[in-house]
Amino acid sequence: KTVHEKWDISYHFKSPDCVRKLAVTVNGGTPGPTIRAAQGDTVVVTVKNSLMTENVAIHWHGIRQIGTPWADGTEGVTQCPILPGETFEYRFVVDRPGTYMYHAHYGMQRSAGLNGMIIVSPAEPEPFSYDGEHDVFLNDWWHKSTYEQAAGLASVPIEWVGEPKSLLINGRGRFNCSALAASGGAAAACNATSPDCAVQVFAVVPGRTYRFRIGSVTSLSALNFEIEGHPMTVVEADGHYVKPFVVKNLNIYSGETYSVLIKADQDPNRNYWLASNVVSRKPSTPTGTAVLSYYGGRSSPRALPPTAAPTGPAWNDTAYRIAQSQATVSHPAHVHPPPPPRADRTILLLNSQNKIDGRIKWALNNVSFVLPHVPYLVSLKHGLRGTFDERPPPETYDNSTGYDVYGVQPNPNATTSDGLYRLAFGSVVDVVLQNANMLAPNNSETHPWHLHGHDFWVLGYGVGRYDPVAHPAAYNLKDPIMKNTVAVHPYGWTALRFRADNPGVWAFHCHIEAHFFMGMGVAFEEGIDRVGQLPEEVMRCVSKKGGRH
Ligand SMILES: O=C1O[C@H]([C@@H](O)CO)C(O)=C1O
Numbered sequence: 001k002t003v004h005e006k007w008d009i010s011y012h013f014k015s016p017d018c019v020r021k022l023a024v025t026v027n028g029g030t031p032g033p034t035i036r037a038a039q040g041d042t043v044v045v046t047v048k049n050s051l052m053t054e055n056v057a058i059h060w061h062g063i064r065q066i067g068t069p070w071a072d073g074t075e076g077v078t079q080c081p082i083l084p085g086e087t088f089e090y091r092f093v094v095d096r097p098g099t100y101m102y103h104a105h106y107g108m109q110r111s112a113g114l115n116g117m118i119i120v121s122p123a124e125p126e127p128f129s130y131d132g133e134h135d136v137f138l139n140d141w142w143h144k145s146t147y148e149q150a151a152g153l154a155s156v157p158i159e160w161v162g163e164p165k166s167l168l169i170n171g172r173g174r175f176n177c178s179a180l181a182a183s184g185g186a187a188a189a190c191n192a193t194s195p196d197c198a199v200q201v202f203a204v205v206p207g208r209t210y211r212f213r214i215g216s217v218t219s220l221s222a223l224n225f226e227i228e229g230h231p232m233t234v235v236e237a238d239g240h241y242v243k244p245f246v247v248k249n250l251n252i253y254s255g256e257t258y259s260v261l262i263k264a265d266q267d268p269n270r271n272y273w274l275a276s277n278v279v280s281r282k283p284s285t286p287t288g289t290a291v292l293s294y295y296g297g298r299s300s301p302r303a304l305p306p307t308a309a310p311t312g313p314a315w316n317d318t319a320y321r322i323a324q325s326q327a328t329v330s331h332p333a334h335v336h337p338p339p340p341p342r343a344d345r346t347i348l349l350l351n352s353q354n355k356i357d358g359r360i361k362w363a364l365n366n367v368s369f370v371l372p373h374v375p376y377l378v379s380l381k382h383g384l385r386g387t388f389d390e391r392p393p394p395e396t397y398d399n400s401t402g403y404d405v406y407g408v409q410p411n412p413n414a415t416t417s418d419g420l421y422r423l424a425f426g427s428v429v430d431v432v433l434q435n436a437n438m439l440a441p442n443n444s445e446t447h448p449w450h451l452h453g454h455d456f457w458v459l460g461y462g463v464g465r466y467d468p469v470a471h472p473a474a475y476n477l478k479d480p481i482m483k484n485t486v487a488v489h490p491y492g493w494t495a496l497r498f499r500a501d502n503p504g505v506w507a508f509h510c511h512i513e514a515h516f517f518m519g520m521g522v523a524f525e526e527g528i529d530r531v532g533q534l535p536e537e538v539m540r541c542v543s544k545k546g547g548r549h
Pocket of ligand 1: 158162360438445515516518
């Protein structure tokens with residue numbers, strides 16, 4: 001069947017954390033509506049850009065777009081942006097069941113509020129059962145506009161975005177209005193009684209089992225999510241069934257989705273916290289909260305729990321997070337196509353912070369990514385020349401003198417490029433993400449990497465410098481989970497494998513909005529000759545002669 005959505009994208013004043021701010025909305029809301037479809041359905045979203053002075057493009061995060069690479073919604077890669085006043089139709093098949101998301105993919109627009117969930121119900125029975133379902137959509141939130149943030153990042157010296165003001169659960173948080181007034185902020189802009197920031201309540205029937213679908217669309221933060229007093233059994237990650245394991249709390253990186261099961265077996269006469277906490281960066285943001293309430297209990301549904309909200313694990317406990325990453329393996333009875341035993345090509349990507357013309361950038365093998373003005377998909381499909389740098393980016397980094405991933409590099413210079421990797425169609429590609437120290441000493445951050453157009457097998461994680469001889473021998477080829485987003489941990493490496501069998505051009509990038517803006521991404525082309533005729537509306541910015549309008 002076909003699921004139709006009609007969306008109007010426009011700015012509205014919203015108060016997600018009680019502080020009034022202009023937000024990019026879908027039909028007046030942030031988050032936007034949840035798309036619900038069944039496996040195999042065609043989803044058609046008619047998007048009208050009513051932003052007046054701003055372009056837009058929307059990415060369907062986790063949907064592989066098999067046969068429809070032009071519908072991936074990535075400005076500069078798969079399409080020209082949708083101009084103000086224009087209408088664009090996204091049409092694609094949701095071929096796999098699971099929990100997915102959508103969000104803007106133009107500049108740093110995602111962080112302005114254009115985001116939501118996609119839930120695809122399965123055609124076949126799942127390897128677990130439950131009585132009811134709740135959806136939890138996690139985000140971080142700033143009071144500065146996206147434009148102020150972007151301008152700050154591009155300034156010399158950099159004006160970093162800083163830690164978020166609030167953490168949102170289903171678009172709701174709670175900023176301390178009196179603190180805002182005390183710091184000289186406009187008190188009128190903070191309204192603790194705004195319905196936009198009313199506490200979100202998740203109601204459960206005593207004795208029942210619930211599936212919580214959890215997605216994180218944060219701009220920056222790695223999060224730890226906990227439901228007070230209710231251990232969670234992890235059963236799904238990025239649309240793939242997980243060999244179940246139980247956690248007290250769940251680490252979730254931007255771009256990831258999970259499903260967990262909880263049993264409503266606690267005292268029904270009180271409420272419990274849902275808590276979202278920053279991990280991996282030194283937090284300065286209060287815990288994001290919502291409330292779990294039992295039907296029939298003596299507590300009023302909106303009553304705040306009698307306890308203090310969970311504060312999560314120590315923010316810098318990297319080993320704790322790596323252990324959870326490693327515990328996330330495939331469900332034995334739902335083995336997706338097993339990974340091919342070896343790769344045809346290995347691309348080793350050094351993640352480094354660099355300086356270009358005095359600006360702080362991120363680079364892969366010393367190349368900082370910039371998007372071309374003509375979308376790759378259009379240039380390559382139509383054979384346009386001179387629209388991007390045709391020299392391929394490097395396959396590895398210079399390790400001739402033994403790159404010290406723990407040290408500050410003596411030469412932080414890098415170059416920018418809009419070149420891309422061209423993959424042999426059908427070939428098996430390994431990508432190893434190598435983390436390193438940043439420009440300042442003793443710091444390495446977590447980067448959640450998201451691949452468009454594919455799911456990949458997660459073959460292994462390690463700490464320190466990746467060894468191309470020793471480490472592949474220990475890859476998990478038995479039951480690796482497939483995902484579309486995976487973290488490379490501080491000072492660590494992460495190895496993943498995918499088959500380049502989806503004709504198109506696909507972005508692969510750090511899902512931290514500021515980091516992609518600062519160059520932390522690459523692009524892959526495969527099977528361009530197999531791509532069908534491009535719809536006219538993806539190339540509205542390209543002149544017939546090949547240049548840009
Ligand atoms: O890209 C980043 O820049 C800042 C800092 O390194 C410079 O201010 C930071 O924490 C990042 O993740």
